[in-house]
Amino acid sequence: MIPKIETATSAEIKTFQEQKLMEVLRYVNENSPYYKSLFLKENIDIKSIKSIADLALLPVTTKENLQKYNDDFLCVPSNKIIDYATTSGTLGDPVTFGLTDNDLDRLAYNEAISFDCAGIKEGDIVQLMTTIDRRFMAGLAYFLGLRKMKVGVIRVGAGIPELQWDSILKYKPTYLITVPSFLLKLIEYAESHNIDFNNSSIKGAICIGESLRNQDFSMNVLSKKITDKWGLKLFSTYASTEMSTAFTECEHGVGGHHHPELIIVEVLDEQNRPVQNGESGELTFTTLGIEAMPLVRFKTGDIVQLHTDPCLCGRNTLRVGPVIGRKQQMIKYKGTTLYPPAMNDVLNDFDAIESHIIEISTNDLGTDEILIKIAVKHPSDAFLQELKDHFRAKLRVTPIIEFSTNELLKPLIFNPMSRKPIHFFDNRKGIV
Numbered sequence: 467m468i469p470k471i472e473t474a475t476s477a478e479i480k481t482f483q484e485q486k487l488m489e490v491l492r493y494v495n496e497n498s499p500y501y502k503s504l505f506l507k508e509n510i511d512i513k514s515i516k517s518i519a520d521l522a523l524l525p526v527t528t529k530e531n532l533q534k535y536n537d538d539f540l541c542v543p544s545n546k547i548i549d550y551a552t553t554s555g556t557l558g559d560p561v562t563f564g565l566t567d568n569d570l571d572r573l574a575y576n577e578a579i580s581f582d583c584a585g586i587k588e589g590d591i592v593q594l595m596t597t598i599d600r601r602f603m604a605g606l607a608y609f610l611g612l613r614k615m616k617v618g619v620i621r622v623g624a625g626i627p628e629l630q631w632d633s634i635l636k637y638k639p640t641y642l643i644t645v646p647s648f649l650l651k652l653i654e655y656a657e658s659h660n661i662d663f664n665n666s667s668i669k670g671a672i673c674i675g676e677s678l679r680n681q682d683f684s685m686n687v688l689s690k691k692i693t694d695k696w697g698l699k700l701f702s703t704y705a706s707t708e709m710s711t712a713f714t715e716c717e718h719g720v721g722g723h724h725h726p727e728l729i730i731v732e733v734l735d736e737q738n739r740p741v742q743n744g745e746s747g748e749l750t751f752t753t754l755g756i757e758a759m760p761l762v763r764f765k766t767g768d769i770v771q772l773h774t775d776p777c778l779c780g781r782n783t784l785r786v787g788p789v790i791g792r793k794q795q796m797i798k799y800k801g802t803t804l805y806p807p808a809m810n811d812v813l814n815d816f817d818a819i820e821s822h823i824i825e826i827s828t829n830d831l832g833t834d835e836i837l838i839k840i841a842v843k844h845p846s847d848a849f850l851q852e853l854k855d856h857f858r859a860k861l862r863v864t865p866i867i868e869f870s871t872n873e874l875l876k877p878l879i880f881n882p883m884s885r886k887p888i889h890f891f892d893n894r895k896g897i898v
């Protein structure tokens with residue numbers, strides 16, 4: 467069920483997207499109070515935007531714009547809104563996204579072609595291990611997409627390993643949709659309850675929220691930990707409420723496939739210029755086919771690398787590599803650009819490290835300083851040296867590393883105000 471455009475040549479995909487770009491610009495110029503006034507203020511004639519390269523003539527849209535002018539982005543009267551979703555709001559106030567009936571159809575189509583990419587077919591049964599309510603768009607999108615594919619869905623929701631296993635053994639699903647680290651909890655539960663998980667009905671898992679791979683697409687520590695014990699295939703999917711579009715891996719696991727009929731993708735540097743081929747930068751997108759809240763050149767804050775070489779699955783669309791980090795968390799250290807996930811990966815390579823935090827501050831010279839605090843059972847100079855050598859080998863720099871204790875670190879990591887463990891503390895001056 468690969469849409470025709472995805473196997474077209476890159477020149478055909480480009481022409482197709484440019485047609486769609488002109489359509490979306492006409493649409494927002496007529497219907498979006500935000501873009502209408504922006505184009506007027508900036509003196510932009512949308513008829514002059516004809517190619518992907520011309521996008522550079524348009525201003526970018528930031529999360530702050532969206533937060534501040536949320537209602538002005540809405541292109542339809544409120545009685546056309548069927549579903550109200552909100553962003554997670556991890557960085558400030560959540561933003562509301564209304565979806566029309568057509569937007570829900572688009573969302574279903576998006577998930578259907580994404581799941582198809584990961585090999586889910588009619589006849590499969592999928593266990594949905596994410597929330598479907600709480601104004602969460604993705605959970606609803608998964609359900610709608612699977613329904614469109616005529617695939618069975620078991621809506622178990624997040625957490626509760628006992629209920630997950632009960633459901634797996636009873637309904638024999640073939641795929642799971644989950645946060646990958648939760649698979650470790652499922653394994654743990656199965657092991658302590660004598661469930662033969664390697665002979666269960668599960669073939670694969672669609673994984674959201676956490677990376678499965680390193681930048682070269684080899685498996686990272688988390689996915690190795692899972693697959694060392696459980697022989698299931700893991701597929702990464704990357705999406706956000708703002709883009710209402712998913713980038714899901716095919717069986718070859720070389721980045722999430724782009725769907726040209728749904729979204730235009732750019733990767734920009736700090737001056738909002740497209741990066742050179744193969745460089746990393748901020749993922750920026752323009753949505754296609756959205757009625758209620760289309761976005762033009764929206765900056766996600768996610769630093770990624772695009773891959774354009776053809777994929778063995780036959781799709782010629784570009785692919786988005788694993789998220790390298792959040793732009794706000796970028797660290798400039800001794801001439802190298804670093805992101806916290808890369809440091810977490812180095813630390814996770816050592817089973818002896820029981821807990822850790824990474825603190826970033828501004829030093830007397832006004833540049834970034836990194837201090838890593840770790841808790842281990844048997845602190846030694848030899849271990850510290852080994853860890854530093856590993857940092858040098860993997861990231862080319864060695865931060866300052868100090869021994870601490872679980873008693874000191876755990877309360878910082880597991881803050882009751884946060885739903886997720888916190889390992890990164892940004893104490894830099896001038897951070898907004």
Ligand SMILES: [Zn+2]
Nearest residue numbers: 716777778779
């Ligand atoms: Zn592929």
